[in-house]
Amino acid sequence: MPKETVLAVEDEEDILELLRYNLTKEGYHFIGVTSGEEALRRLRTETPNLVLLDLMLPGMDGLEICRRLKQDPKTQNLPVIMVTAKGEEADVVAGLELGADDYITKPFSPRVLLARVRAVLRRRRQAPPDEAAPLQIHELVIHPGRHEVLVHGQPVELTVTEFRLLHFLARRPGWVFTRSQIVSGVHGDDYPVSDRSVDVQIVGLRKKLGEAGKYVETVRGVGYRFRE
Ligand code: CA
Helix, strand or coil, X not given: CCCCEEXXXXXXXXXXXXXXXHHHHCCCEEEEECCHHHHHHHCCCCCCCEXXXXXXXXXXXXXXXXXXXXXXXXXXXXXXXXXXXXXXXXXXXXXXXXXXXXXXXXXXXXXXXXXXXXXXXXXXXXXCCCCCCCEEECCEEEECCCCEEEECCXXXXXXXXXXXXXXXXXXXXXXXXXXXXXXXXXXXXXXXXXXXXXXXXXXXXXXXXXXXXXXXXXXXCCEEEECC
C-alpha cells in the first residue's frame, strides 16, 4: 500500500513538529503548513488522505477552512480531524456539523493522536454497514428489519425512537455525533425529537439496555457516541 499522506495545519511550530515527528515515525507522509491560506494553496496540488486542522489560527480560522473543504467537490470527502484547545466545545460541535470526522484536544499524547488518525482512515475505508442488515456489536444484536434488540440473547423492549437512536449510533461506533446530527438521523415518529429531547431519549435507552447502556457514551459539551 502506498504511504498515506497527512496534511497538518497548525500555527504553533512545536506542535507542528510533534505531529511531524510522530506521524513520520509511524510511516505517514507528512505535510505541515502554518496557515489556512497555505493549506488551501497546497491542496490545489497535493491530495492528502487526511487533514489535521487546528481551529485557532491567525487569518482564516479552522472552521472556515473546514467549511471551504466541505464545499469544494475536490476536497469534500477528505477526512478532517480538528485539533482543539480545552473549552472549544462549541467550535467542535460546529466543525462536526460542517462534516469534520473527529477531534482531539490539546495537549494530546502521541498514542491518542495516532489512534485517532488510524481510526478515521480505517472508518473511511470501510463502508458503514447496510442500514437493513443485522448488526452485532459487543454483546448486542440489533435487527433493523424486526426492530429487535438482544443483549446477551435477551430481547430488550425499546420505543421506535430509542431503537432508531441506538441503531444510528451503533452503526458507526466511535464516531461522535452532535445532538442536531442525531435529530436529523433519527426522525422520531412516536416522539418529536429535538436537541433537548435527545438527552431524555438517551437516558431512557441506557436504562433499558442495563449493563450494556455503558456503550452509549456522553461526549461532554459535544454529543454522544457508541463505544468502539
Ligand atoms: Ca493555534
